[in-house]
Amino acid sequence: MDIQVWSDVVCPWCYVGRIRLEKALTEFDGVVTVTYRAYRLNPEPVPEPRLIRQVMAEKTGDPARAGEMLARVTATGASEGLAFDFGRAIAADTFAAHRLIAWAAIRERQRDMLDALQRAHFTDGVDIGSLPDLAAVAGSIGLDAAAALAHLRSAAGTNAVNTDLEEARALGLSSVPTLLIDGKYVVQGAQEPDTLLAAFEEITRRETANAGL
Numbered sequence: 001m002d003i004q005v006w007s008d009v010v011c012p013w014c015y016v017g018r019i020r021l022e023k024a025l026t027e028f029d030g031v032v033t034v035t036y037r038a039y040r041l042n043p044e045p046v047p048e049p050r051l052i053r054q055v056m057a058e059k060t061g062d063p064a065r066a067g068e069m070l071a072r073v074t075a076t077g078a079s080e081g082l083a084f085d086f087g088r089a090i091a092a093d094t095f096a097a098h099r100l101i102a103w104a105a106i107r108e109r110q111r112d113m114l115d116a117l118q119r120a121h122f123t124d125g126v127d128i129g130s131l132p133d134l135a136a137v138a139g140s141i142g143l144d145a146a147a148a149l150a151h152l153r154s155a156a157g158t159n160a161v162n163t164d165l166e167e168a169r170a171l172g173l174s175s176v177p178t179l180l181i182d183g184k185y186v187v188q189g190a191q192e193p194d195t196l197l198a199a200f201e202e203i204t205r206r207e208t209a210n211a212g213l
Helices: 012-027 052-060 063-079 095-106 110-122 131-140 145-153 158-170 193-211
Strands: 002-007 033-038 178-181 185-188
Touching: 002 012, 012 033, 012 063, 012 110, 012 193, 033 095, 033 110, 033 158, 052 063, 095 110, 095 131, 095 145, 095 158, 110 131, 131 145, 178 193, 185 193
Parallel strands: 002 033
Antiparallel strands: 002 178, 178 185
């Protein structure tokens, strides 16, 4: 089974969704490849680092409502063993972060890089819009930080990210996480592990039946 996952590093539901996907796959009896694809929730440049809490309050026009939304996702994350700290998380353009993930994928460390970036953003308050900070995150998982910084300061990886973004547009994706399974089955949202497992088993049943025709 091939699973393509469109997600964004600064999307809390994508973080929750990845953990739930990994839990579901531990229970699934089948060979699965998972590839994470780039998506940008906010394609606008971020001129200066600002706390997500502040950005959300301005976007909704209601600081109390924004606080409730963040508290809800924080509680959901905690139920999955994740520590969201929106008092530290910094809003960032994620294009460079996606380029770094693509760079790590070439080194067969895509999942590790994504995990480290999500943890750095949501828990540690790292500005993942900063190229030196991104390189430091790469170094934290044993990759060459200097090589990562050189990669980020070049245009390398831009085409790979743009390809993902173009495919997302072609598929009509408007929210993440979105899973595309075997190129034709779509599952949207941070679904519970049991829901995902049931979907994988049903897809396997259908594909096996089709193969026998």
